[in-house]
Amino acid sequence: MDVLIKIYDYFSQHKRLLWGAIIMLVVLLGVLTATLKYNEDIFDFLPVDDEYHESMEIYTKISDANRIVIIFESQSPDSICAAIDEWADHIPNSITEVDMMEYIEQLCFVYQNMPYFLTETDYRKLDTLLTEDNIQRAVQNCRNVLSIPGTSFLYKSFSYDPFQLIPLSRGASGQYAGAQSAFASYNGYMMTADQTLGFAFLDSPYGSTETQNNKALVDSLSNTIQAITSQHPSVDIRLLGAPVVAVENANRIKKDTILIIIVSAIAFIFLLLYAFPHRKDIFLILLSVVFGALFGTAALAIFAREVSMIVLGIGAILMGIAINYPLHLLVHQRYTTSVRQTLREVLSPLIVGNISTIGAFMVLLPLQAPALKQLGIFSSAMLLGTILFCVFILPHLMSSSSTIVREIPTPNLPNKYKQVLPYIIVPLLIILLLIPCVTSGDLFDSNLSNINYMTSQQRKDFAFFESVAPQSAEPAYLVNDAKSELNRRLELWNQYWQQKDVEQITNAFDQAAASSGFRSSMFSPFLSVISQPYLALDLSNKDNLVQLWPGKFDTTTMNAKITTALSENFDYIGIFCSIIVFLFLWMSFHNILLALIAFIPMAVSMGLVVGIMHLTGLQFNIVNIILATFIFGQGDDYTIFVLEGCLYELKTGKKILSQYKQSIILSALMMLIGIGVLVFAKHPAMFSLGVVTLIGMVCVVSMAYFLPPSLLRVACKVPALKKYILQ
Numbered sequence: 001m002d003v004l005i006k007i008y009d010y011f012s013q014h015k016r017l018l019w020g021a022i023i024m025l026v027v028l029l030g031v032l033t034a035t036l037k038y039n040e041d042i043f044d045f046l047p048v049d050d051e052y053h054e055s056m057e058i059y060t061k062i063s064d065a066n067r068i069v070i071i072f073e074s075q076s077p078d079s080i081c082a083a084i085d086e087w088a089d090h091i092p093n094s095i096t097e098v099d100m101m102e103y104i105e106q107l108c109f110v111y112q113n114m115p116y117f118l119t120e121t122d123y124r125k126l127d128t129l130l131t132e133d134n135i136q137r138a139v140q141n142c143r144n145v146l147s148i149p150g151t152s153f154l155y156k157s158f159s160y161d162p163f164q165l166i167p168l169s170r171g172a173s174g175q176y177a178g179a180q181s182a183f184a185s186y187n188g189y190m191m192t193a194d195q196t197l198g199f200a201f202l203d204s205p206y207g208s209t210e211t212q213n214n215k216a217l218v219d220s221l222s223n224t225i226q227a228i229t230s231q232h233p234s235v236d237i238r239l240l241g242a243p244v245v246a247v248e249n250a251n252r253i254k255k256d257t258i259l260i261i262i263v264s265a266i267a268f269i270f271l272l273l274y275a276f277p278h279r280k281d282i283f284l285i286l287l288s289v290v291f292g293a294l295f296g297t298a299a300l301a302i303f304a305r306e307v308s309m310i311v312l313g314i315g316a317i318l319m320g321i322a323i324n325y326p327l328h329l330l331v332h333q334r335y336t337t338s339v340r341q342t343l344r345e346v347l348s349p350l351i352v353g354n355i356s357t358i359g360a361f362m363v364l365l366p367l368q369a370p371a372l373k374q375l376g377i378f379s380s381a382m383l384l385g386t387i388l389f390c391v392f393i394l395p396h397l398m399s400s401s402s403t404i405v406r407e408i409p410t411p412n413l414p415n416k417y418k419q420v421l422p423y424i425i426v427p428l429l430i431i432l433l434l435i436p437c438v439t440s441g442d443l444f445d446s447n448l449s450n451i452n453y454m455t456s457q458q459r460k461d462f463a464f465f466e467s468v469a470p471q472s473a474e475p476a477y478l479v480n481d482a483k484s485e486l487n488r489r490l491e492l493w494n495q496y497w498q499q500k501d502v503e504q505i506t507n508a509f510d511q512a513a514a515s516s517g518f519r520s521s522m523f524s525p526f527l528s529v530i531s532q533p534y535l536a537l538d539l540s541n542k543d544n545l546v547q548l549w550p551g552k553f554d555t556t557t558m559n560a561k562i563t564t565a566l567s568e569n570f571d572y573i574g575i576f577c578s579i580i581v582f583l584f585l586w587m588s589f590h591n592i593l594l595a596l597i598a599f600i601p602m603a604v605s606m607g608l609v610v611g612i613m614h615l616t617g618l619q620f621n622i623v624n625i626i627l628a629t630f631i632f633g634q635g636d637d638y639t640i641f642v643l644e645g646c647l648y649e650l651k652t653g654k655k656i657l658s659q660y661k662q663s664i665i666l667s668a669l670m671m672l673i674g675i676g677v678l679v680f681a682k683h684p685a686m687f688s689l690g691v692v693t694l695i696g697m698v699c700v701v702s703m704a705y706f707l708p709p710s711l712l713r714v715a716c717k718v719p720a721l722k723k724y725i726l727q
Helices: 002-013 015-034 050-062 077-090 100-112 120-129 132-146 152-160 171-179 211-231 242-275 279-303 309-322 324-333 339-362 370-397 415-438 456-468 479-498 502-515 524-530 542-548 555-589 592-616 624-652 657-678 684-716 719-726
Strands: 037-039 067-073 183-186 189-192 197-203 236-240 306-308
Touching: 002 015, 002 339, 002 370, 015 279, 015 370, 037 309, 067 077, 067 211, 067 242, 067 456, 077 183, 077 189, 077 197, 077 211, 100 152, 100 524, 120 132, 120 479, 132 152, 132 502, 152 524, 211 236, 211 242, 236 242, 236 456, 242 279, 242 309, 242 456, 242 657, 242 684, 279 306, 279 309, 279 324, 279 370, 306 309, 306 370, 309 324, 309 370, 309 624, 309 657, 309 684, 324 339, 324 370, 324 657, 339 370, 339 555, 339 624, 370 624, 415 592, 479 542, 502 524, 555 592, 555 624, 592 624, 592 684, 592 719, 624 657, 624 684, 624 719, 657 684, 684 719
Parallel strands: 037 306
Antiparallel strands: 067 197, 067 236, 183 189, 189 197
C-alpha cells in the first residue's frame, strides 16, 4: 500500500498531468462506448455449445419459430372469412387457406424414407402382418377407405404404406393429424371446429431473433389490423408467434430496464442526500460509479461488441457493489484528519475486497451463455474502473477536512435479548441449511416460457395451440443422438428385409391388388423400397434432419439440456467463486484462520438462499443463476470490512467497527432499494432475478454483519488461536 500512497503524493504535486490523463481516458472510454450495440434477446442467457446451437437451429425450423399466426375471432364464420379476405388483400404473402398439396408432399417424404420412422415395435407388428391372409386384408382395407368420397389424397399414403405402419400422427405430417380434431376447413379457410377462430399465417423474413426488424414488421401488421377491424368491428384480430413474443419481450425489457435505472438512481440520490449533507460528497460518489460504468461499457465494446439489455439492468443493480468503494472512503474520512490518513487505513480492505469481488465475477467469463459472459466482462471492468477512480482520482477531489456523515439508525437490542438471540438464530440457521437435504423438488426451472413476457391473451392463445399439438410417444433426441438413432434404424431396416422372402411378399401383394380391383402398380412404391438395401440420406444436411426429426424431438429434451446447463453453471459458479474468493482472502490476510472467518458468512449465505428457495418453491432459471456470483461478490466486501474493523479494535483498542458497519448499512440499503425495484418489473425474468436476489441480499448482509465478530470472539477465547490471529 505504500506504493499507492507515494503515487497519491506524486499526483498531489503534479495535478495538471493527472487531469490531462483523466480527460484523455474519459474521451477514449466514451468513444468506445458509443460503438456498443444492444439487443433484447432473452435466449442470450442460454448455452451455445455446438450441439446445443445445432439443436436450437433445427428445433427453430421444426417449430416454425419464424411464423406469425394471425388469429381472427368472431361468432360469425362468414365475418371471419371476409376479414381474412381483406387481410390477404393487404398482406398478399399470407397463407390463408389449407394447403393440401404441401401436406401431401410431406407425406411423400415420410413414406419414401420409411426406414427412419420405424421402431422395433413396428417390426414385431410386421412379423404378424406379412402373411397372405393379412396382406389380402390390408389391401382390401385400402380399397374400402379410398371408396369413401374425399379420401383420394390418401392414395399415395396407401401405395407407400399399405399396413399404415406410420399413422398420420407420426412424422412430418404429425402437426396436421394431431390438430385435425380441433381444426376444420370452412370454405377453404382454416378454422377451429366450433368456427369461432380463423387463422392466417405469415413467415417473418427476419426469423425470431432479429427483434429490431421484427418490431417494424409487427408495427406494420398492427396498423393493418386496425384498418381491417374498423371495417369488421365484430372480428377481433390479434397476432401470435415467436417473432411477436420476441418483440413483446424486447419492449418489456427496455421499459423495465429504464424504470429500474431511473427509480434506483432517484432512490440512491435521496438516501445519499440524507447520509451526506454536503452535496459535493454525493457528486463524488456518483462520479465514481459513473466512471466505473463507463469503464465497463467500454470493455464490453472491446470484448463483446454488443450487450443484452437485461445485462444492463443487472448492471444497474451491481453498481450498488461499486458504490461501496467511494462510500467507505468518504465515511472513513469522518474519523480521520487527512485524506492521506484515510487512504492508509482504508486502502487495504478496499483493494482486497475489490480484487476478490472481481475474481468472483470473472468466473462468468468461461461460461457458454453470451449474456453471462457479457455480465462477467461488464461487472469485472466496472468494479475495476471504480476502484481505479477511488484510488487514483477521488482522493484528489476529496476535502482534507472531515466529511460530515449522518448515521443510519440501527436496532440496538438490550443485553438480555442479545444473550438469548444466539439460541434462536443458530437453530433457525441449522433448520434452513438442512431443508435442501430433507425436501424434494427441482431447484432449476428449465421452462423457457416462464421467463418470456407475454400478455394474458397471448398466454391463452399459446395454451390453446399447445393443447392441440400432437404428443409423440417416442423418445426425444438432441442432434448427435438423433443422427446415431436414425443410422441405427436404417441398419435395422436393411437387416430385417434381408431375412425376408421379398419375392413371395411381392407376389402376395400382386394377387391381393388384382382381386381388390387395383392396378398391379398400386403398391410398387412400397415393394421397391423393401426389395433392395436402402441408401442412407445425408444427415449432415439440416433440411433432411429437420424433416426426419418430428416424432423424435420435443421441448422436453431441450428443457432437460437447459436444466443440466443450469445445474452445471450453478455448481461451477459456486465452486470456483468459493475457491477464488477463499484464495484471495488467504493471500490478503496471510492467515488461514482469518480467511475462514471471512469466508464462512458467504458459504452460510449461499446455503440459506438454497434453503429458503426450497421452502418457498422458488427456482433458479437462466437469468437469476448469477445470484451465486452476486452473493460472493457482495458478501466478501462486507465480511472483509467487518473483519478488518474487528481486528483493528482487537489490536489497537480503538473503536472503529461501528463506522465500518455504518458504510455497510448505507451500501446495503442502496442495494436493497436497487434490487427491490426489480420486484415491480413485469418481465418474468427480471422479476425472478429481483425476488431471488433480494433474498440473497438479506442473507448476505445478515451473515456479514453478525457472523465475523461472533466467530472472532469464539476463536480469541482460545489463547493459541488468539496469538495466531494477532501475529
